[in-house]
Amino acid sequence: xxxxxxxxxxxxxxxxxxxxxxxxxxxxxxxxxxxxxxxxxxxxxxxxxxxxxxxxxxxxxxxxxxxxxxxxxxxxxxxxxxxxxxxxxxxxxxxxxxxxxxxxxxxxxxxxxxxxxxxxxxxxxxxxxxxxxxxxxxxxxxxxxxxxxxxxxxxxxxxxxxxxxxxxxxxxxxxxxxxxxxxxxxxxxxxxxxxxxxxxxxxxxxxxxxxxxxxxxxxxxxxxxxxxxxxxxxxxxxxxxxxxxxxxxxxxxxxxxxxxxxxxxxxxxxxxxxxxxxxxxxxxxxxxxxxxxxxxxxxxxxxxxxxxxxxxxxxxxxxxxxxxxxxxxxxxxxxx
Amino acid sequence: xxxxxxxxxxxxxxxxxxxxxxxxxxxxxxxxxxxxxxxxxxxxxxxxxxxxxxxxxxxxxxxxxxxxxxxxxxxxxxxxxxxxxxxxxxxxxxxxxxxxxxxxxxxxxxxxxxxxxxxxxxxxxxxxxxxxxxxxxxxxxxxxxxxxxxxxxxxxxxxxxxxxxxxxxxxxxxxxxxxxxxxxxxxxxxxxxxxxxxxxxxxxxxxxxxxxxxxxxxxxxxxxxxxxxxxxxxxxxxxxxxxxxxxxxxxxxxxxxxxxxxxxxxxxxxxxxxxxxxxxxxxxxxxxxxxxxxxxxxxxxxxxxxxxxxxxxxxxxxxxxxxxxxxxxxxxxxxx
Numbered sequence: 001x002x003x004x005x006x007x008x009x010x011x012x013x014x015x016x017x018x019x020x021x022x023x024x025x026x027x028x029x030x031x032x033x034x035x036x037x038x039x040x041x042x043x044x045x046x047x048x049x050x051x052x053x054x055x056x057x058x059x060x061x062x063x064x065x066x067x068x069x070x071x072x073x074x075x076x077x078x079x080x081x082x083x084x085x086x087x088x089x090x091x092x093x094x095x096x097x098x099x100x101x102x103x104x105x106x107x108x109x110x111x112x113x114x115x116x117x118x119x120x121x122x123x124x125x126x127x128x129x130x131x132x133x134x135x136x137x138x139x140x141x142x143x144x145x146x147x148x149x150x151x152x153x154x155x156x157x158x159x160x161x162x163x164x165x166x167x168x169x170x171x172x173x174x175x176x177x178x179x180x181x182x183x184x185x186x187x188x189x190x191x192x193x194x195x196x197x198x199x200x201x202x203x204x205x206x207x208x209x210x211x212x213x214x215x216x217x218x219x220x221x222x223x224x225x226x227x228x229x230x231x232x233x234x235x236x237x238x239x240x241x242x243x244x245x246x247x248x249x250x251x252x253x254x255x256x257x258x259x260x261x262x263x264x265x266x267x268x269x270x271x272x273x274x275x276x277x278x279x280x281x282x283x284x285x286x287x288x289x290x291x292x293x294x295x296x297x298x299x300x301x302x303x304x305x306x307x308x309x310x311x312x313x314x315x316x317x318x319x320x321x322x323x324x325x326x327x328x329x330x331x332x333x334x335x336x
Numbered sequence: 337x338x339x340x341x342x343x344x345x346x347x348x349x350x351x352x353x354x355x356x357x358x359x360x361x362x363x364x365x366x367x368x369x370x371x372x373x374x375x376x377x378x379x380x381x382x383x384x385x386x387x388x389x390x391x392x393x394x395x396x397x398x399x400x401x402x403x404x405x406x407x408x409x410x411x412x413x414x415x416x417x418x419x420x421x422x423x424x425x426x427x428x429x430x431x432x433x434x435x436x437x438x439x440x441x442x443x444x445x446x447x448x449x450x451x452x453x454x455x456x457x458x459x460x461x462x463x464x465x466x467x468x469x470x471x472x473x474x475x476x477x478x479x480x481x482x483x484x485x486x487x488x489x490x491x492x493x494x495x496x497x498x499x500x501x502x503x504x505x506x507x508x509x510x511x512x513x514x515x516x517x518x519x520x521x522x523x524x525x526x527x528x529x530x531x532x533x534x535x536x537x538x539x540x541x542x543x544x545x546x547x548x549x550x551x552x553x554x555x556x557x558x559x560x561x562x563x564x565x566x567x568x569x570x571x572x573x574x575x576x577x578x579x580x581x582x583x584x585x586x587x588x589x590x591x592x593x594x595x596x597x598x599x600x601x602x603x604x605x606x607x608x609x610x611x612x613x614x615x616x617x618x619x620x621x622x623x624x625x626x627x628x629x630x631x632x633x634x635x636x637x638x639x640x641x642x643x644x645x646x647x648x649x650x651x652x653x654x655x656x657x658x659x660x661x662x663x664x665x666x667x668x669x670x671x672x
Contacts, residue, residue: 011422012487013664014422015426017622019361019364019365020442020629021359022357022361022451023357023451023628023629023632024357025357025358027451027454027628030457030458033455056458057459057462058461059461059631059638060457060460063458063628064454064631066618066624067625067628070618070619071354073351076616085346088346090348099351106355107358109452116362116445117362118363119366121366122370122399123396125395280412281412282402282412286353288403289406291403292363292399293356295400
């Protein structure tokens with residue numbers, strides 16, 4: 001049954017490395033927490049100096065920085081560490097694109113716990129303990145919204161450029177707004193846009209704060225509650241549904257999408273952002289691997305293919321969809 | 337400070353993937369536990385059939401196998417999974433080189449716990465809780481000896497070929513014998529070799545069992561206890577010290593090595609097997625990354641360079657050393 005890969009002798013290292021992958025996760029989190037990248041960016045470049053500034057043992061800092069170099073997050077020459085292009089842009093707190101905070105959510109003990117017994121999750125086909133991250137008002141969503149904001153910021157601005165209609169009034173519903181950036185970017189771009197942000201009450205405090213920081217708070221309205229129960233309002237030109245459908249199964253999503261469609265103008269559009277694997281479900285890697293993220297942390301979520309999403313939209317009464325890449329994700333615009 | 341890598345636009349995916357690395361670890365462990373590779377090797381190749389045989393949900397099995405394909409441990413074509421060269425050799429239980437059991441140790445809850453707070457380990461310069469894996473008779477070492485045996489088997493046979501002296505009586509001390517394979521391979525190769533295996537009493541039960549299985553039990557003797565305290569005996573032609581020095585600091589190792597040298601014949605040789613990084617400490621990757629493994633699980637261990645090891649040997653009175661690769665590790669033969 002074996003497929004021989006050219007130029008690759010059987011070697012247990014790939015297996016050994018994968019099994020040790022959790023050390024890669026927690027070591028990178030430690031380097032972020034200890035502000036190693038920010039310190040190196042500021043010219044503190046030897047293990048001894050970094051240890052002094054970060055108040056760690058010199059040995060621990062040397063081993064951590066060497067590991068970061070092995071893993072491609074630092075370079076090392078003659079004992080002097082330097083940032084890589086990625087770590088300079090994304091892991092130095094002085095960089096506007098800093099996203100080190102995502103480590104807080106991705107390695108939150110609550111989140112890690114969902115993946116420690118994957119055997120049980122595979123047997124069951126979903127999260128093993130309780131509803132996982134899907135409990136109402138789960139505090140993890142405030143953490144999520146705070147720490148993952150930099151990642152959604154990358155896609156949100158590009159999405160706003162694509163879906164905005166310049167000069168036109170737009171009534172926008174942002175479902176599961178989280179940090180709120182998708183709606184806020186539209187409000188920043190279009191002074192006639194009114195944003196209605198829906199999420200758990202505790203999460204909306206954060207998105208409202210982000211709206212204030214962006215100076216769009218007068219056109220920013222909040223709808224606390226569950227997208228499945230609460231009155232969504234009506235007459236929307238755009239309904240944003242970023243990173244939401246992957247938490248649920250087809251039937252649940254169709255139920256939601258029917259409610260969503262009822263709130264949309266016939267001339268309106270539904271805007272979905274998702275990790276969308278190809279039909280083979282193993283490419284592109286980051287989108288396809290997102291299935292496992294959902295298996296571990298939701299009861300019935302998944303990373304859906306375009307065909308599966310289109311079937312959901314159609315089953316809820318929607319028209320045709322157009323898809324385009326949005327970073328590692330996919331932006332889907334669907335007609336009423 | 338940034339080093340631009342040619343052809344590589346700043347991309348947060350490398351960071352995102354590393355932070356999710358723990359999912360890679362636990363998913364591979366799940367696939368091993370559910371005997372996915374063995375089933376595929378036996379011709380069970382669709383997610384539905386695999387789920388039936390492994391008694392899991394079909395969805396969970398599909399997501400797990402897709403993830404294994406994304407990570408390079410399976411291939412997938414038209415919904416049919418197949419083994420890669422590596423998984424056929426190392427992860428199919430029917431293969432003589434099967435080493436899936438290493439997942440039990442590498443992802444043992446006790447072991448994982450050592451790496452969850454790497455920030456604290458870096459601050460301290462070693463294991464955060466207690467002595468980590470270094471507690472006397474820690475049950476983890478029996479797990480270790482059982483589950484890691486296939487990995488040491490790979491190096492042990494090659495080492496035996498190199499250090500054996502055909503036709504000559506050899507009195508061999510195997511320090512921290514673990515599964516016992518280093519000594520046993522010499523005994524299998526040389527009918528005049530007498531092996532003295534030293535380890536914790538609970539671990540020696542396993543190495544003695546392996547000696548019985550190899551039919552060398554009459555020439556296999558055990559010395560229960562700590563290599564630092566127990567009477568080592570004397571007049572050895574070979575003293576094996578595989579994967580031991582990395583648990584301790586220079587001073588502790590020199591103390592041990594002096595005891596070891598006193599037990600050796602002047603014509604004898606010390607045989608060390610270690611993960612040995614180059615002087616840059618970031619290459620080769622597997623050997624260099626072993627430092628982090630030791631930072632998390634020992635009070636003062638490390639992956640030592642050849643220069644550092646040579647200094648230990650010299651400080652203990654030993655003569656010159658010769659080093660050669662032994663898989664991803666290094667075999668070092670040192671004169672009295």
